Amino acid sequence: MVGMGMIFEETYRPFFEHARAKGLFDRRFGEVDVQLTAVASRTGSRADAYRESAGDRTFPFESFVGDSSGADLARSDVDFCCVATPDDRHFESAQAALTAGKHMLVEKPSVLKLQELDALVDLAREKGLLAKAVYHKLFDPDHKRMRTFYHDGVLQHVNSGYCSLLEPKQISGSQFAQWIGGRNPGTYVACHYIKLIDFSFGGKLKTVTATGQRGIVAARDSNTWDSTQLRMVYEYDDGREAAFDIHTSWVTPDNFPGYVEQEVQFRFDNGLWNGHSRKRGVECTVEDQTPLKIKNTLNNHFNAPFLEPWGERSERGYGIEVIEQFVREVAYVEFGGDEAGRDDRLSEMRQLDYNDLSADRQTVATVQALEAILEQAAAGQPDCVVRVNGPDGGLVLYRPGSSEHEVLYAPEV
Numbered sequence: 001m002v003g004m005g006m007i008f009e010e011t012y013r014p015f016f017e018h019a020r021a022k023g024l025f026d027r028r029f030g031e032v033d034v035q036l037t038a039v040a041s042r043t044g045s046r047a048d049a050y051r052e053s054a055g056d057r058t059f060p061f062e063s064f065v066g067d068s069s070g071a072d073l074a075r076s077d078v079d080f081c082c083v084a085t086p087d088d089r090h091f092e093s094a095q096a097a098l099t100a101g102k103h104m105l106v107e108k109p110s111v112l113k114l115q116e117l118d119a120l121v122d123l124a125r126e127k128g129l130l131a132k133a134v135y136h137k138l139f140d141p142d143h144k145r146m147r148t149f150y151h152d153g154v155l156q157h158v159n160s161g162y163c164s165l166l167e168p169k170q171i172s173g174s175q176f177a178q179w180i181g182g183r184n185p186g187t188y189v190a191c192h193y194i195k196l197i198d199f200s201f202g203g204k205l206k207t208v209t210a211t212g213q214r215g216i217v218a219a220r221d222s223n224t225w226d227s228t229q230l231r232m233v234y235e236y237d238d239g240r241e242a243a244f245d246i247h248t249s250w251v252t253p254d255n256f257p258g259y260v261e262q263e264v265q266f267r268f269d270n271g272l273w274n275g276h277s278r279k280r281g282v283e284c285t286v287e288d289q290t291p292l293k294i295k296n297t298l299n300n301h302f303n304a305p306f307l308e309p310w311g312e313r314s315e316r317g318y319g320i321e322v323i324e325q326f327v328r329e330v331a332y333v334e335f336g337g338d339e340a341g342r343d344d345r346l347s348e349m350r351q352l353d354y355n356d357l358s359a360d361r362q363t364v365a366t367v368q369a370l371e372a373i374l375e376q377a378a379a380g381q382p383d384c385v386v387r388v389n390g391p392d393g394g395l396v397l398y399r400p401g402s403s404e405h406e407v408l409y410a411p412e413v
Helices: 008-023 045-057 068-074 087-099 114-127 141-151 170-175 185-202 318-335 339-350 360-379
Strands: 023-028 030-031 038-041 062-065 081-085 103-105 130-133 158-168 204-213 226-235 243-251 261-268 271-276 304-307 313-316 384-392 394-397 405-409
Touching: 008 045, 008 313, 008 318, 023 318, 030 318, 038 045, 038 068, 045 062, 045 114, 062 068, 068 087, 081 087, 081 318, 087 103, 087 114, 103 318, 114 130, 114 360, 114 405, 130 318, 141 185, 141 261, 141 271, 158 170, 158 185, 170 243, 185 204, 185 226, 185 243, 185 360, 204 360, 226 360, 313 318, 318 339, 360 384, 360 394, 360 405
Parallel strands: 038 062, 081 103, 103 130, 158 243
Antiparallel strands: 023 030, 158 261, 204 226, 204 384, 226 243, 261 271, 304 313, 384 394, 394 405
């Protein structure tokens, strides 16, 4: 485990603790023992705290500390690495894992540039490894239902979409304060919906535009953003287009009734899909506890602690399921048959384009475009446009009122 922050606590920790207690079974590969044997972090303080609090719920893992901790861990005797560092540090740790011959799972967005994505995909192919990314909103049951309707032709031809994901101030002001300088909430969470749109509806990305606001998290003339508004335009095989707007922020008041405000709306030729991921029919009020310690609207789908009917305590949700699915894919490659069939099993798992890095191109292209547009805006040049696979290159930034352009990525996206 590379990175021991919030996402480890919410998703990886419950998975590894459950896997330690129950093991992992599948008829394809039998029973597999999955243990958290090593962690890496900058200071080691969170690893020490977790070791002390977890007791026998976790394996007696080794803790690697310092700037090179991710690479040091990758060279140790582990079978796969999970990378959950801040998004602008993903590439370094992911590359170290693959270089050391380890299967690799990285949090969203996988990387920030197509050049980095190319390097990781090539490295995984060279080493015969899986390289996957976590986009847990693809596992949200509401989103899976929408995609099923679209795949089966119940909902026909998407026309437009609006998505929002608004995080509380404690994210930007406390939990992420150490690394938030120069960052933006769009790269951090808009990528959830970028991937949902790209995976659910297909099509070819054509244009990316974006804007945002500053002045709360940091100075208004800095490159640290409070909120962002992103627009993507896709073209489909019949020549028709669809536009998608994604709004994000990390400055919602901490006393907001839900931890995260998030919703989607998609319009189709023959219908409309509205999904509110905060308001799912549950409201709770507890005197002196809501909405700060306990939220009024609870997301019991992502991850929540439960007392099961049979008396067992558990933590379940799609945020955990997505990690388990990756581990099952690794186990199938390594233990799902004889060595002679490994390449076929590896190829089969790479075809799963919901999480394979080779299928992350348009998502990463959008993230790279967003980062470039916001950087230009912070430098005093707002309203830039990035066009995809045009006459000047694969990913090209155009400034208003200027005949000059900047090629962000030359090959075809």
